[in-house]
Amino acid sequence: MKRIFIVNFKNYRGGVGSRAVKLAMLIEEIASEYEHVETMVVTEPPDVFRVSHSTKLKVISVADPVDFGRHTGAVIAEDLKDNGAYGLLINHSENKISLGAIKFLILKARTLQMKSIVCAENLNQLKKIVKLKPDIVAVEPKELIGGNVSVSTAKPSLIKRAYDVSSKYKIPLLCGAGVKNDEDVAKALKLGASGVLVASGVVKAKNKRKAITNLLNGFSLNN
Numbered sequence: 001m002k003r004i005f006i007v008n009f010k011n012y013r014g015g016v017g018s019r020a021v022k023l024a025m026l027i028e029e030i031a032s033e034y035e036h037v038e039t040m041v042v043t044e045p046p047d048v049f050r051v052s053h054s055t056k057l058k059v060i061s062v063a064d065p066v067d068f069g070r071h072t073g074a075v076i077a078e079d080l081k082d083n084g085a086y087g088l089l090i091n092h093s094e095n096k097i098s099l100g101a102i103k104f105l106i107l108k109a110r111t112l113q114m115k116s117i118v119c120a121e122n123l124n125q126l127k128k129i130v131k132l133k134p135d136i137v138a139v140e141p142k143e144l145i146g147g148n149v150s151v152s153t154a155k156p157s158l159i160k161r162a163y164d165v166s167s168k169y170k171i172p173l174l175c176g177a178g179v180k181n182d183e184d185v186a187k188a189l190k191l192g193a194s195g196v197l198v199a200s201g202v203v204k205a206k207n208k209r210k211a212i213t214n215l216l217n218g219f220s221l222n223n
């Protein structure tokens, strides 16, 4: 399986609306030079259509755990898929849901032939999530999110142990939180991760081209 690089745009000013499209196009352009890495973006639901129709990138977004029906204001996975989404980001620590809701969304993604990427804040949670067999899991310690110290530097043993858990189920592991440069990426891969989930290191970077290039270079540092 290819290495995975996911940029989560969150609701940062630089990652929504027309800026989401611009950023996705820049990521697509740079990522085309790194064919050994599968690059995806996570956008807010309103940006899925434009981003997925303006680029060839795989677009992930966030759905609520509900079906078609009377749920005003909720986002349903079926609608995201119809608008071009490739997968669902489930249980991000900024949008936590119950284990039952996680299961619901993994099954829905599977039915809709969408990918499920499920986040866990810690090992205990991860152990429960892998049993639900999502396509990808991601470990992200909440306290490091948005900071300058990467999870691979601050908590190497967490990644190692998370890998032990996910590899038993043959589920690729991502890690995220504070990932800012090539070395953070290389360390994560060395510890067993298949890739990284990055937000502020790209979306808030002054020089986004430089930040994206540097992070993607990290996928070849150990070779």
Ligand code: G3P
Pocket (backbone or CB within 6 Å): 008, 092, 140, 144, 145, 146, 147, 176, 177, 178, 179, 197, 198, 199, 200, 201
């Ligand atoms: O989903 C990725 C995210 O939570 C990590 O955020 O800003 O620490 O790269 P950041």
